[in-house]
Amino acid sequence: MWGYAFAPADWEQGNAARIMYVHVPAAWVSMAGYAALAVCSFFSIVWRHPLADLAAEEIGPVGAGFTFVCLVSGALWGKPMWGAYWVWDARLTSVLVLFFLYLGHIALIRAFDNREHGYRAAAILALVGAVNLPIIVFSVQWWNTLHQGNTISISGGSKIYITMLYPLLIASVGFYMCFLTLVTARLCAAIMERKTRSLLLAAAERAA
Template sequence: MSKTGAWLHYFANPGRFLRFVRPALPWAAAVSIALTVLGIVWGYAFAPADWEQGDAARIMYVHVPAAWVAMSGYAMLAGVSFFSIVWRHPLADLAAEEIGPVGAGFTFVCLVSGALWGKPMWGAYWVWDARLTSVLVLFFLYLGHIALIRAFDNPAHGHRAAAILALVGAINLPIIVFSVQWWNTLHQGNTISISGGARIYVTMLYPLLISTLGFYLSFLTLVCARMCAAIMERRTRTLLVAAAERAA
């Protein structure tokens, strides 16, 4: 067995996953809250206003991290869906089921904060801009994944159909990223990129990065907490069914 296969097999056991993750959840939650609060308070109260957009740009300390997490969450959803289809990983379907609602929540925050930012900049809460529309499609993909899992009487069929949707929908991610380059849009270009660096003052960059780290850790903490709760719920249901069968 390859190292990758051995690693996947090791965490395929729900009990082992619980023993590894549950002790870390309180610490992860505390750190994620601290980082998020620090980044947002620093950005809103102490970072300078943008030279062009003024104080309205301060919403980026919520909007930008939420957007990044929304896209990364869907990439993670597509990844676990791939594990489910190819390796039949026992926890992959469970992870996909719990990633969906959390990812949809962050995408909703991205859309709402973007609308609040767009009103003073564009004069409207919503325009059918390429970036905005593709993020809205991302939100509907999350909702479709959530609905599709629950659309079949056989849970295995629902998870497989939702996994296929997640993989097909991943094509929307590069559209979101490159939409401001491929089309003439109202949405500003990428301020931070891997190849081009950051076109933002460090006094604004640091709180943005801290807030982003807090958002990412919050996402992972919520997903892991939901997975732990789902595993315990399944165990409880199994015990209740077994008890009822013995009583009968």
């Protein structure tokens, strides 16, 4: 809310730039979420840890949701800047690929009668798809794109006014906390569901 109510308008883009307080945090979270998904998939393939499979399964829908928010907010921002909601720009296209990778991961888990086979296939897709993350980050440097370059650098030299940077960082913290809360809630619910199913199955076997 700080970014929309109190932060100044951009000198070039005007009030349209306020969309960045949703768009940029959503983009960061969507990439971080996929990185977490890939890490869980790595643990799943190497150590066959059931919790890694479960965590990856619950990260997928939440990450897809944030990526969808990123795409929609980017389209709303692009319309006044580029005159179109969508262009086949390298950055936009690679984020769209990220969205489809999330959806593919969700679909593969449910595509097999044997859930373990679904987890393995989805984990392989997640690891292969991780190649897309550096493409998203460096696309504006590797290709001549309409999308603006990176305005924030962790090594310094950020190209954004401090009065706009602070609310952007605060919004980002909120988005990350929202992501972690949703994933944690989904994961806890999934664990409880699995435990309940196991207890009911054990009770049914004893009764038989």
